[in-house]
Amino acid sequence: MALAKEHGLKPIYTSIEGFQEEPELADIVFEATSAKAHQSNAPILKEMGKRAIDLTPAAIGPFFVPAVQEDANSVVELDNVNMVTCGGQATIPMIKAVSDVVGVDYAEIVASISSKSAGIGTRQNIDEFTVTTARAIEQVANVKEGKAIIILNPADPPVLMRNTIHMQLSEDADTHTENILASLEETLKKVQAYVPGYRFKADPVIQGKIVTVSVEVEGNGDFLPTYSGNLDIITSAAVKTGELMADHMMVKEY
Amino acid sequence: MDIIEATHGDGLGGSSIQYGFSKEDEKTIITTAVQHAKQAKIAVLLLPGVGTIEHLKRAHSYGASVVRVATHCTEADVSEQHIRAAKELGMDTVGFLMMAHRTSAENLLEEAKKMQDYGADTIYVTDSAGALTMNEVRERIRLFKENLSAKIGFHGHNNLSLGVANSIAAIEEGADRIDTSLAGMGAGAGNTATEQLVAVMNKMGIDHNVDLYQSMDAAEDVMKPMMKRPVQIDPLSLTLGYTGVYSSFLLFAERAGKEYDVDPRDILTRLSEMGAVGGQEDWIIGVAQELAKEKAKATV
Numbered sequence: 001m002a003l004a005k006e007h008g009l010k011p012i013y014t015s016i017e018g019f020q021e022e023p024e025l026a027d028i029v030f031e032a033t034s035a036k037a038h039q040s041n042a043p044i045l046k047e048m049g050k051r052a053i054d055l056t057p058a059a060i061g062p063f064f065v066p067a068v069q070e071d072a073n074s075v076v077e078l079d080n081v082n083m084v085t086c087g088g089q090a091t092i093p094m095i096k097a098v099s100d101v102v103g104v105d106y107a108e109i110v111a112s113i114s115s116k117s118a119g120i121g122t123r124q125n126i127d128e129f130t131v132t133t134a135r136a137i138e139q140v141a142n143v144k145e146g147k148a149i150i151i152l153n154p155a156d157p158p159v160l161m162r163n164t165i166h167m168q169l170s171e172d173a174d175t176h177t178e179n180i181l182a183s184l185e186e187t188l189k190k191v192q193a194y195v196p197g198y199r200f201k202a203d204p205v206i207q208g209k210i211v212t213v214s215v216e217v218e219g220n221g222d223f224l225p226t227y228s229g230n231l232d233i234i235t236s237a238a239v240k241t242g243e244l245m246a247d248h249m250m251v252k253e254y
Numbered sequence: 255m256d257i258i259e260a261t262h263g264d265g266l267g268g269s270s271i272q273y274g275f276s277k278e279d280e281k282t283i284i285t286t287a288v289q290h291a292k293q294a295k296i297a298v299l300l301l302p303g304v305g306t307i308e309h310l311k312r313a314h315s316y317g318a319s320v321v322r323v324a325t326h327c328t329e330a331d332v333s334e335q336h337i338r339a340a341k342e343l344g345m346d347t348v349g350f351l352m353m354a355h356r357t358s359a360e361n362l363l364e365e366a367k368k369m370q371d372y373g374a375d376t377i378y379v380t381d382s383a384g385a386l387t388m389n390e391v392r393e394r395i396r397l398f399k400e401n402l403s404a405k406i407g408f409h410g411h412n413n414l415s416l417g418v419a420n421s422i423a424a425i426e427e428g429a430d431r432i433d434t435s436l437a438g439m440g441a442g443a444g445n446t447a448t449e450q451l452v453a454v455m456n457k458m459g460i461d462h463n464v465d466l467y468q469s470m471d472a473a474e475d476v477m478k479p480m481m482k483r484p485v486q487i488d489p490l491s492l493t494l495g496y497t498g499v500y501s502s503f504l505l506f507a508e509r510a511g512k513e514y515d516v517d518p519r520d521i522l523t524r525l526s527e528m529g530a531v532g533g534q535e536d537w538i539i540g541v542a543q544e545l546a547k548e549k550a551k552a553t554v
Contacts, residue, residue, distance in 0.1 A: 106271075110534075115328065124331075127336075130304075153531050155530075164272070
């Protein structure tokens, strides 16, 4: 709250009710509480005519992963958009990179995050994390079946966010190997454009129908520690989404 | 035998590329166990982050009446939803604190208290890496006994050849449940072998309800013919216990060692230094690649 004031922002101490009293303060609301809270806030925001960018796994609005859905036209008109999860933002671009080249029947992601960067919201909603991420893999990355696993690691110093993606292709990778690697490389650059600390942690492994990709996310270290790359990647994605929406709204106004 | 667990080694929903696929689906595994168990209750394992409450509800509908909700020893708070849901289903609910060597006895107790508050009936000291020695087991079980109202369990691995000794130490400190498996079938150098613990308990006059000859025969005639790789203390499984690495990493490290031509013991030791926890099998390939690169550099 003090930090917000320092930056000339107006803090509201009374949650959504406080915002209802002064609705002119904002047109776009970033929801960063919990899935449960957003379920009750979402209809109120809609009623108020405000747009919600949801960083919880509530998944009321459609999923949005900026690195993948470059055609933003569909998003800017929505009143509620969901940012999936940190694990989803970190892995879906890579899965899409492969499914653009060859069919992916099954994709499974394992997100390891440091215990210190997993807040109470993540801890008490761990099922929502895995279920929402799996659904988003299917819908956004165009995969028949998705699965997500999350592991909290308490090592000290804290580990950087690490995501491993195992994919089962619809056919042998043989003739597609070069194209898959090129597509992964291209996607890496796209994500790096808004999350500079996003990089391969191991060389991609391609064996028969199985492709394994491992990425690490080092946070910017500006507001949060560098081990909180998981928080950076979803907030960066949300900011990018907010910018798209705001641009669109300004164009409409003038 | 009072309880038999029938689940993938990484719990409900654990069948995956990451951990290996189960030969049979969850429904078949659980219902088969339920149909054939005469007096034992059937348990399932659930790792929050891998399996969900939906998985648990299905397992319960197949007839499972016990659930062991497992978290890393310092992360008990991710089990709150699952322990509460299990209690609502009326299940015998266990909190399973894995890799119990990775934190102090005092801190382990704090995590156990959380699970007890959520409603767990029994809390386990789970030595997933087979890395605890007898005094460390005693200290942990004793603290639990003095401070918890929940029942207490111990789950051992035989990586340091202490599966039986640690289980006896736990019993002497008042543990109510001890995990065993026939012929020690389990990750790393295996778990405490049922027939071996029964023999020792008989000699020590410790009360139980398992027949020695029948458990020996079941181990020899049923379990051993099904085992692809002998469960034994060898350089790799001993390294697991010595460096404190999750026992399931053994097969993955062995494979990665061959593929990248590096000593799998170095892989395990590096993983230990990195502080890998249960379920992070995906780190193994990265470490093997790293070691191979270092080796190539050193020989240039």
